[in-house]
Amino acid sequence: MSEYQYYEFVAIDRPLTDAEQGELRAVSTRGRISASSFVNDYQWGDLKADPRKWMERYFDAHLYLANWGSRRIALRLPAQLLDPDLAATYCVGHAASSWAAGEHVILDLCSEDEDGDEAWWDEETALASIVPVRAELAAGDHRLLYLAWLLCVQDRQLDEDALEPPVPPGLGTLSGPLRSLAAFLRLDEDLLATAARASAPLTTRTPSAAALAKWVRRLPVADKDEAIVRLLRGDGAHLRAELLRRYGGGTAQAMGGGRTVGELLAGAETRWAGQQRQAEERAAAERARREAAAAAAREQRLDALAADPEQAWQHVAELIATKKPKEYDSAVGLLIDLQALGEREGQRKAFRGRMHQLRLEHARKPSLLDRLERAGLIASASDEAPA
Known part of the structure; x- marks a missing residue:
């Protein structure tokens, strides 16, 4: 299988300059480069640059995937919106x-x-x-x-006795983008559901216009001037989130965790096992329903055959006389029902006799005889051969 790798980088907070785009072009002649993105895929080669360095210098988001099973998402935020120590509290391993x-x-x-990747993503829409x-995250949703x-x-990647960090609210009701992220990174649904049990409902506090106006009037003049200057200079990408955080109208804060890694893993395993049992019970109930329906339908067919079995045998003869494979199959299906009727009516010997006669009459029809043997209606020639 040939290799396939896909790289996508996006600049969000500011566009790339012409010089920066030229630097990217010097690395890749095939890459699709614009003021806001770099996109390229490789089937034999690879990106001749370090994505980590590109994230540090140029971009705010990066997606990578490869057909041997590797997937990666990288995000860059201003430090005033994401405390490095807070990020380090949660990002604690290679993953x-x-x-x-x-x-x-x-x-x-x-x-x-x-x-490898069995469930492939549409790389052009994934990021x-x-x-x-x-x-x-910039708005305070952790x-x-x-x-x-x-x-x-x-x-x-963690010891089983390690304690979980604070649990943010809303884990049980992820946003669409968070669900896409979890799916892309193959985050186990049972583990997520187990973790969500300790997560409070998500409640956002949207301040009223009057409350905001009252708060703004109390802001120091220097802070207001700084905000306006930043906005005019084009540095206002995250200004709203910063001000709302300062106001206190962002997302509800995370609650203390306390569960161990081992407890979470055990809870996920228990949930998975319970779902497996439920699935098996549903499957067994569905099989029983289908079998009961098939048995009832068969009894109805046998009742209809019992009213005039000779007519059914005559129909078998007519189907065989066509010498058509499809009609042979219909004849075999009808003979199977006649066999079941013989079992039910205590006429097993009579049925075997008629099948022996039918075999003699059609000894020169190997296709028909093969169908009868495979259906178990007659014995194979080798089984009947004398010892």
């Missing part, structure tokens, strides 16, 4: 890491599947469906950070 780079904090989340989680920690738990 989820974080680091400070200048005025930014970068999150790097990855998933590996040695069996677009996930990247809004960056704005959610569910992304907790998912990053769960990814480390899932990959068995």
Whole structure:
């Protein structure tokens, strides 16, 4: 199988300059480069650059996937919106890491599947469906950070007696972008559901216009001037989130965790086992229903045959006389029902006699005889041969 790798980088907070685009072009002549993105795929080669360095220098979001099972999402946020120490609390393993780079904090989340990718993603829309989680995190929603920690738990990168970090609200009702992220990184649904049991409902406090106006009037003049200058200079990408955080109208805060990694893994295993039992019970009930329906339908057919079995035998003869494979199959189906009728009516010997006669009459029809043998209506020639 040939190799396939897909790289996508997106600049969100500011466009790339012409010089920066030229630097990217010097690395890749095939890459699709614009002021806001770099996209390229490789079937034999690879990107001749370090994605981590590109995230530090140029981009705010990065998606990578390969057909041997590797998937990666990286996000960059200003340090004033994501405390590096907070990110390090949740990003604690190879599956989820974080680091400070200048005025930014970068999150790097990855998933590996040695069996390769059976469920393939539409790479051209994958990042677009996930990247809004960056704005959610910037606004104070820490569910992304907790998912990053769960990814480390899932990959068995933590001791089982390690305690979980604070649990943010709303884990049981993830946003669309967070669901896309969890699916892309193959986050186990049972583990997520187990973790969500300790997560409070998500409640957002949206301040009224009057409350905001009252708060703004109390802001120091220097702070207002700084906000306006930043906005006019084009530095207002996250200004609203910063001000709302300062106001206190953002997402509800995370609650203390306290469960161990081992408890979460055991809870996920128990939930999985329970769902498996339920699935098996549903499957068994469905099989029983189908079998009962088939048995009832068969009894109705046998009742109809019992009213005039000779007519059924005559119909068998007519079907065989056509010498058509499809009609042979219909004849075999009818003979199977006649065999069952013989069993039910205590006429097994009579049925075998008529089948012996039918075999003699059609000894020169190997296709028909083969069908009868495979249906168990007659013995094979080797079984009947004398010892």
